[in-house]
Amino acid sequence: MNKLYLIVSREFSERVRKKSFIIVTLLMPLFMIGMMLAPSLIMLYGGSEQKQVVVVDRSGIVADKLYSGPEVTFILEDEMSKAEACNIYNAESGIFGVLYIGSTIEARDSVQLITNSSSSMAIEENISRQISKIVESEKLRAYDIENLDEILASVKTDIELSTFLNDGTGEEATMESTSSGMNYILGLVLGMLLYMVIIIYGQMVLTSVVEEKASRVIDVMVTSCTxxxxxxGKILGIASVAITQIAIWALLVIGASKFIVPAVFATDVTAMSDTMLQTLVGTFGDTTYIAMLFCYLLLFIVGGFLLYASLYAAAGSAVDSVQDGQQFNTVIMLPIIFAMIVMTSVFNDPNSPMVLWASLIPFTSPVVMIARIPFGIPTWEIVTSLVLLYASFIVTTWLASRIYRVGIFMHGKRPSWAELWRWLKS
Amino acid sequence: MDAILKIEGVTKSYTGHVALDDVSLEVPRGAVYGLLGPNGAGKTTLIRVITRITMADSGRVLLDGKPLKAEDVYHIGYMPEERGLYKKMRVGDQAIFFSRLKGLDRREAERRLRIWFDRLNIADWWNKRVEDLSKGMAQKVQFISTVVHEPKLLIFDEPFSGFDPINANLLKEEILGLRDRGATVIFSTHNMASVEEICDHITLINKSRNILSGAVEDIRRAAGGNMFEVVHRASDEVLVAALGSHAMAVGDSCGIVGGYRSVKIHIPKDEDVRSVIAALNDRCELRSLREVMPSMNDIFIRAVNGTL
Structure with a gap:
């Protein structure tokens, strides 16, 4: 036990004293905030350069009503035929493409976009939406309605849906307000965090085992301990590094929730105009809720890490270099990647059967379950998932240790799966 | 003989080749025991069998007369040939870590390590990282980590490789010192000079087999074939006449300083050396007669080539 403690504390103190650990620990929260802001930032700045599209309009109703926006500008060339336009505005011209509109717009193949390079979804969407609108309003105009524009403007409607969790009373004052938008972001961030921690720290185990083996420290070590x-020792040491890191993040976020959010958004939250910001401040201002999320996060990260770490350790023990470890690495990562894919469907329905199962089965459960938790799910599901996770950690560790104790002494070519199986049984 | 370690019929084969073929040997308590052999002979494999890093296919390893158990290995000091140190760790921290793994508490470990670091002139390196050390430096750190818990049995794989003559000598002195304080030392090497200077016993392994085992003195005498060097002042004819049937000169005398001449003679096993001395003393103005023993280097080469 004393030796285990020594090995754990060596792993821990060597790693947390590294500059890279301190930098990552401090930068990760910034990165996560960036992730949360990314969708809107991409909307703002992500658009690629403005494209130019030459319009040849045979119908005579579309071309002058096309609106040139930040995505695309339209150049009218009504004098030309389609063939001429295509000939002149070829790939060398720097023009994105030629939009040809036939005389009967709604006929098949009547509206064509002929591009010089690969097309873009955004532009296709933009053009077809504009043309549909133009044609629609042309049709409405044909009915000769007075004050059409005012009527259209007054008809335009935008409904805001407020969602609550049913508590049996139906009173919005007592019911908990829910927001799938906020849950979505929280779930995504937590799931991503878990995914990254398992992969990064798991790889750390693999690399570190390989290094120990390659530098022959292992020869000295095994004459001192089992x-x-x-x-x-290695797994728990690295796990304690992960726990430390997340605890620091938790303190930062909880501190922000307790002190910074109330200070900055001192005014009544409900008075805010932006509903998204309202829920954001509401969620992050709820310190107990944030602390609870971090508790779950910690439990699932530790469980998930322990489950995978032993596999990474076994893989590391079987090879002589990190490169050789890639094949095993890929196989170990498959369930985590699958979990990421399942996680994205949590946001459509956090209670669908596939999601439920994936959040109970150990290999996918950490990532999927943590993404579901913000949506508010029964505690028994979380507990079951945790129990299964920690139980299977014991099983994988036992199996991995059987491969490990043979693998660390094997040098030479990478063992086949059959050999690993033999080591397992030996 | 009181053997601390006994190896009985150990065989180990890897796919396609036999690394150890029925190797047996006994290491006397308190000896400095050399494992010699050409590269690839199986020395390291044998050491790895003793430290239980490799499991033998058959045969037994006995420590103090009892089969070696996993826990026994924790009381052995083992220095592998390839230096096993954590590269990123600081030297002092690392040495303390290994000492504590071997059961010393932190304060005792540090106390002993400081003494050792001073002794090997590396006290300034305490806070350096291992990756910044040269091979020889790292080796000193490794050596200290191996011996600091004062194990009864020490095993060094090629302890002198990577050392300059001064440091190799320093290490030799330390190994002898450890023996004098009661430790048994096993080391593998192909540095024959070091074998003559510090080994009491050797085993020569060639092509996975133990081809020669025993006390260094006995082996050299046996290999020497009763050769003696005579330093005298007579002519060769007088010398040969004087030797008569007692002994036979091998080759002619050659001059050395002070008008003396030196010649090698062979004295048959059943002949009394004293009668040869008497015969020579009468007629040849004998200055000295001493037994010529082959160097371990000669023995090594002859044994490996099968001409011993």
């Missing part, structure tokens, strides 16, 4: 102590 291979199992060595493996568990």
């Amino acid at each position: 291979p199992f102590q060595l493996m568990m």
